[in-house]
Amino acid sequence: MARLRVYELARQLEMDTRDLMKELADLGIEIKSHMSYIDEETVNLLLEMYGEEELIYEEYELLDDEEEKVKRKKKESVEKEEITKKKKDIIKLNEEDLKLDKFSKKIGVPQNRIIQDFFMKGEVLKPGQTLNLQLAKKIAKMYDAKISFDVEEKEEVRENPLEEIERYFEQKYSEGKDLVERPPIVTVMGHVDHGKTTLLDFIRKTRVAEREEGGITQSIGAYQVETNGKIITFIDTPGHEIFTEMRARGAQATDIAVLVVAADDGVMPQTVEAYNHAKSANVPIIVAINKIDKPNANVEKTKQELVNKLNLIPEEWGGDTIVVPISAKKGQNVDTLLEMILLVAEMQEIKGLPNGPVRAVIIETKLDRGFGPVANVIIKDGKLKVGDYVISGKVMGKVKALVNDKGQRIKEAGPSTPVMVVGFEELPNSHGVVYTVKSLEKAREITGKIAEQEQKELKRKRHMKxxxxxxxxxxxxxxxxxxxxxxxxxxxxxxxxxxxxxxxxxxxxxxxxxxxxxxxxxxxxxxxxxxxxxxxxxxxxxxxxxxxxxxxxxxxxxxxxxxxxxxxxxxxxxxxxLEPEEVEEITGRGEVKKVFKIKKVGSIAGVQMLEGFVERNGMVKLYREGKLIYEGKIESLKHYQQDVKKVEAPQECGIKLENFDDIKEGDELEFVMLKKVSRKLNFENEKGEE
Known part of the structure; x- marks a missing residue:
C-alpha cells in the first residue's frame, strides 16, 4: 500500500474525512489538512487498526448511542421546561436588564446557550455585553419569550413583513436537527478569456445527461452534474458580477467559488477583483490553473503569483488552498477538479432543510413568450411544488409549472436544484429571494406590506457615508x-x-x-x-x-x-x-491650616487656597511630606458656613473629604477635574509627510 492523502484514506476506511482527521490528531499523527500525505507504514497500521476496531464498535455502538440520546433528551426537557415557565407571562425589563447576563436570567435561557446559538448563526455575543433594544428583542423572539420595556425606544422599529418566515429558518438552522447534506452550489470566476465559459461548457457536455426530445433549449441559469455518485450544482453565468449582486440583495447562493487562472497569463486585474469578491463573501476558494496544454504555460510561475498577489498558498507549498492544473479545452484534470469540489463540500458540511417552507435564490428573471413572467431559481431549503403560493419582494404568484435544467417539467424540486418557476404575476427583482407561503391571503398581505415599505425606503438609504x-x-x-x-x-x-x-x-x-x-x-x-x-x-x-x-x-x-x-x-x-480619553486637569492647590473634628460628621479641613480654584464636583489629591495619602471626591465644600460650588484663591474654605478623616495640619491639597478629550491618531513618520 503506497502513501495516501487523508481524504483518500478516509474513502478506503469508509469514514467521514473530518472524523478521520480528529482520530489522527488523537493518535498524535500531525497533519495540516485533508490533502496531507500519510506515509505507507502509517497507512497500513491504520487500516489494520480500524479493521480490528469495527467489531468492537458494532457491539457497543447501539448502547452508547442510546445512552447519549437519553442524556440529551433529559437535558433538553429540563431546558424546555424552564423556558416554558418564562413564556407564560410578559417579562418587564428596565435599562439595568439590558446586559446579556441579567437578560438571560430574566427570560430563563442560560447565557452560554444564547452565545452558542447566536455563534452558530454567525453572530458573536460576549458574556455580560450591553444589548440595544433591537438585539434584546431578537434574542427574546428566538426563545419565544414575551417582553416589554420600560426603556424609551429612540429608533423607529419598523415591522418586518417576512419576520415570521425568517424566524422559522433561523430557528431550524439554530437547532440543526432537521438539516441534511445538500449538493454544493458552485460559481466559476476569473479574468476575461481565462477559460471560465470553456470550463462550464466542457462540464455540461460531458457530465449532463442527454436532453429528452421536446425539451426547452434555453438555459435556466444553472445546471447539475453527477460525479462519483454525487451531485454538484453549477451557476451557468460565469463571473463575479452576478455573484456579488445576489449577495447585495441578501441572496447568496454560492457555497464554493472556483477561481480560473490561465497558466500562460497568470494573475490579472480581474483575477484580483474576482478573488476579492469571493473573499468578501467568505466562501471557500478552489483555484483552477487553466490552459496547461499551451506551449507557453507556466504552472509554477502562476502559483507564485497566487502567493504574491492574492496570498493564496497552494497546499503542496504548505498552505490551505486547493490548486488544480487543468485544460478546460481538452478536459485534462477536470475530473480531479470536480473531485476537489466534492471534498471541499464535505469539509464545509453544506446543509439545507429538505422539507417545510421553501427558500430559493433567483438566478435570473425574464418574460418568456410561452410562459410569461418566469424566475430561474436554485432551491436552498424546502421542496417547491406545483400549486405552491410564492412571494419575492412585492411580487407574488402561484406555481403553475416547474421546468428543470434538462427542459423537463417536474412536479417538485428540493435543495440545490435549479428550476424555472412559472406563475408569477409580474417579474420579481432579479437576484432576490423566493419564499413559499400557506395561502393566497398571506401572499397578498406580505407583498402589500413590502410594497409600502419599499416606497418609504426610497427616501432612506441603508448604506453609510x-x-x-x-x-x-x-x-x-x-x-x-x-x-x-x-x-x-x-x-x-x-x-x-x-x-x-x-x-x-x-x-x-x-x-x-x-x-x-x-x-x-x-x-x-x-x-x-x-x-x-x-x-x-x-x-x-x-x-x-x-x-x-x-x-x-x-x-x-x-x-x-x-x-x-x-x-x-x-x-x-x-x-x-475612537473612544474619548479621560484626562486630569489640575484646577488649583491649597494647604490645610486647621482641622475641625465634628461629632457625627468627621474631620473638616480648614483650607487656604494658594492658587487656582476648587469645585464641589471635582476630585482631590492629598499629599503629606510629598507622598500621596488620599485620592477621591469632595463630600462638601463650604465658605463661611455656606455650601458653595466653587472657591477661588486666595480665599479660605472648609472641605470634607469623602470617606477619609485622617487629615493633618500642613497637608497639601491638589484639586483636579476629569475631562473627556477627543483622541487623535498619529501617522508613522508624520513629520516626513507632505
Missing amino acids: LEEILKMMEESEKKELKLILKADTQGSMIALKGAINKLQSEEIKINIIHSGVGAITSSDVMLATASDAIILGFRVKADGKARKMAEAEGIQIKTYSIVYKLIEDLKAALEGM
Missing part, C-alpha cells in the same frame, strides 16, 4: 472601516495604501477589501453594496453606470486628486470612531 461612520460604529464593539480603492496608476495605489496603513490602530481596523487601477465601475458599487464599504477614488472618475447604481443603492463615492486631502478625511472619520 464617510461623515456618518461614527453613528454607524456607536454600538459596534469591533470597529472596522471597509474601503474600496481605485487609482490612476499602480504607483499611486502603492503610495495610497502606504499612507492609509499608517492610520491602522488596535481599536480600529481599516480593511481594504478591494483595490484596482482604473475608473470606478458598477462592479465596485456592487461589492460596496454587499459589504457596506466606502469607495475612494484617486485621480479617477466613476463611469455613468456606476454613478447611477451608487445613487440608487445609497453608496457614497468620494474622489480626490490630492493624497493628503483623502488621508485627512479618513483621519477625521477614524478619530470620531
Whole structure:
C-alpha cells in the first residue's frame, strides 16, 4: 500500500474525512489538512487498526448511542421546561436588564446557550455585553419569550413583513436537527478569456445527461452534474458580477467559488477583483490553473503569483488552498477538479432543510413568450411544488409549472436544484429571494406590506457615508472601516495604501477589501453594496453606470486628486470612531491650616487656597511630606458656613473629604477635574509627510 492523502484514506476506511482527521490528531499523527500525505507504514497500521476496531464498535455502538440520546433528551426537557415557565407571562425589563447576563436570567435561557446559538448563526455575543433594544428583542423572539420595556425606544422599529418566515429558518438552522447534506452550489470566476465559459461548457457536455426530445433549449441559469455518485450544482453565468449582486440583495447562493487562472497569463486585474469578491463573501476558494496544454504555460510561475498577489498558498507549498492544473479545452484534470469540489463540500458540511417552507435564490428573471413572467431559481431549503403560493419582494404568484435544467417539467424540486418557476404575476427583482407561503391571503398581505415599505425606503438609504461612520460604529464593539480603492496608476495605489496603513490602530481596523487601477465601475458599487464599504477614488472618475447604481443603492463615492486631502478625511472619520480619553486637569492647590473634628460628621479641613480654584464636583489629591495619602471626591465644600460650588484663591474654605478623616495640619491639597478629550491618531513618520 503506497502513501495516501487523508481524504483518500478516509474513502478506503469508509469514514467521514473530518472524523478521520480528529482520530489522527488523537493518535498524535500531525497533519495540516485533508490533502496531507500519510506515509505507507502509517497507512497500513491504520487500516489494520480500524479493521480490528469495527467489531468492537458494532457491539457497543447501539448502547452508547442510546445512552447519549437519553442524556440529551433529559437535558433538553429540563431546558424546555424552564423556558416554558418564562413564556407564560410578559417579562418587564428596565435599562439595568439590558446586559446579556441579567437578560438571560430574566427570560430563563442560560447565557452560554444564547452565545452558542447566536455563534452558530454567525453572530458573536460576549458574556455580560450591553444589548440595544433591537438585539434584546431578537434574542427574546428566538426563545419565544414575551417582553416589554420600560426603556424609551429612540429608533423607529419598523415591522418586518417576512419576520415570521425568517424566524422559522433561523430557528431550524439554530437547532440543526432537521438539516441534511445538500449538493454544493458552485460559481466559476476569473479574468476575461481565462477559460471560465470553456470550463462550464466542457462540464455540461460531458457530465449532463442527454436532453429528452421536446425539451426547452434555453438555459435556466444553472445546471447539475453527477460525479462519483454525487451531485454538484453549477451557476451557468460565469463571473463575479452576478455573484456579488445576489449577495447585495441578501441572496447568496454560492457555497464554493472556483477561481480560473490561465497558466500562460497568470494573475490579472480581474483575477484580483474576482478573488476579492469571493473573499468578501467568505466562501471557500478552489483555484483552477487553466490552459496547461499551451506551449507557453507556466504552472509554477502562476502559483507564485497566487502567493504574491492574492496570498493564496497552494497546499503542496504548505498552505490551505486547493490548486488544480487543468485544460478546460481538452478536459485534462477536470475530473480531479470536480473531485476537489466534492471534498471541499464535505469539509464545509453544506446543509439545507429538505422539507417545510421553501427558500430559493433567483438566478435570473425574464418574460418568456410561452410562459410569461418566469424566475430561474436554485432551491436552498424546502421542496417547491406545483400549486405552491410564492412571494419575492412585492411580487407574488402561484406555481403553475416547474421546468428543470434538462427542459423537463417536474412536479417538485428540493435543495440545490435549479428550476424555472412559472406563475408569477409580474417579474420579481432579479437576484432576490423566493419564499413559499400557506395561502393566497398571506401572499397578498406580505407583498402589500413590502410594497409600502419599499416606497418609504426610497427616501432612506441603508448604506453609510464617510461623515456618518461614527453613528454607524456607536454600538459596534469591533470597529472596522471597509474601503474600496481605485487609482490612476499602480504607483499611486502603492503610495495610497502606504499612507492609509499608517492610520491602522488596535481599536480600529481599516480593511481594504478591494483595490484596482482604473475608473470606478458598477462592479465596485456592487461589492460596496454587499459589504457596506466606502469607495475612494484617486485621480479617477466613476463611469455613468456606476454613478447611477451608487445613487440608487445609497453608496457614497468620494474622489480626490490630492493624497493628503483623502488621508485627512479618513483621519477625521477614524478619530470620531475612537473612544474619548479621560484626562486630569489640575484646577488649583491649597494647604490645610486647621482641622475641625465634628461629632457625627468627621474631620473638616480648614483650607487656604494658594492658587487656582476648587469645585464641589471635582476630585482631590492629598499629599503629606510629598507622598500621596488620599485620592477621591469632595463630600462638601463650604465658605463661611455656606455650601458653595466653587472657591477661588486666595480665599479660605472648609472641605470634607469623602470617606477619609485622617487629615493633618500642613497637608497639601491638589484639586483636579476629569475631562473627556477627543483622541487623535498619529501617522508613522508624520513629520516626513507632505
